[in-house]
Amino acid sequence: MTDYDEAGAVRPSTLAWVSRHLEAGERIVGIEVLRGGITAEMRRLTIGTREGGTRDLVLRSFVDPFHGERAEDWLHREAGALTRLAGTGVPAPRLVAVDPTAAQCAYPSLLMTHVAGRTVLDDEGLPTRLPLLARQLVAIHALRPAERPREYVTLTTADTVVVPKGADAAVWGAAVDVIRKPAPPCAGRFLHRDFQPGNVLFDAPPPESADLRITGVVDWAAASWGPADLDVAHCSTNLALLHGPAWGLRFAEAYEEAGGVLAATAGERLYWQVRDGLACSEEVRQVARPWREAGRRELTTRVVEERLDAYVTALMDAPG
Structure with missing residues (x-):
């Protein structure tokens, strides 16, 4: 049985939606909360590949009802922006899938590739x-x-x-x-x-x-x-x-x-x-x-x- 970190925070319907957008033979093997967001909940999903390795995706879900009212607009915008940015040289995530109206997910959600790196907020440097x-x-x-x-x-x-x-x-x-x-x-x-x-x-x-x-x-x-x-x-x-x-x-x-x-x-x-x-x-x-x-x-x-x-x-x- 797969043991997910913080898995209880992601509803089964959303996990099933993510799984439908994975490559053949892939599965979700880990979930990690990403801190720092204001309007949406962010999760890094570790995906086990058919070859035995892993890759990461990011799930953005608008859970809070206040922000959820604008989620459809925001997710359409983000999906459109990521599509426009593909191949431009701007280091942005790639769009994998989007469900702006929560037709299949528990909440309005977007799935994208994970970009390596970290935010730096310190005065130093x-x-x-x-x-x-x-x-x-x-x-x-x-x-x-x-x-x-x-x-x-x-x-x-x-x-x-x-x-x-x-x-x-x-x-x-x-x-x-x-x-x-x-x-x-x-x-x-x-x-x-x-x-x-x-x-x-x-x-x-x-x-x-x-x-x-x-x-x-x-x-x-x-x-x-x-x-x-x-x-x-x-x-x-x-x-x-x-x-x-x-x-x-x-x-x-x-x-x-x-x-x-x-x-x-x-x-x-x-x-x-x-x-x-x-x-x-x-x-x-x-x-x-x-x-x-x-x-x-x-x-x-x-x-x-x-x-x-x-x-x-x-x-x-x-x-x-």
């Missing part, structure tokens, strides 16, 4: 990783798929922003006024829409090694078509919260140094930077939790709120 992140994002934005993903969506409004406790009301009021304006015109690019350190995998050398490289970019559920500034702003906000506001400000420069092109004027760039920072104000608690689970225990909700306040203030104080 960040100067080495930053240009790698920038170059990878430039490569993603350079893609011109025959079929574009759907247009980007931004949900944050002036009325949904959550001002951190103790923040300067005047500064945040000015920031909110920035996003009251219409979005600047922009050239469209292929966007990841959640490109940040938690979704980028690196190989195993020491963090400051010159041989460090990116092995994978994961979580394409929000892939869209829109301004490059959106992806840059999102990664900048995450860097600011993980490592301090100065690193968030630095990422846009690194992106341009890597050959990326941002909006033409400082005001247009500020719009996207502020929009993403304010969007994060609504979900600080959700953002901070997986970082603590990954070992950054000092990143309490309050610490992340303070960094967000400092970052938004720095954006509003920047020349131009």
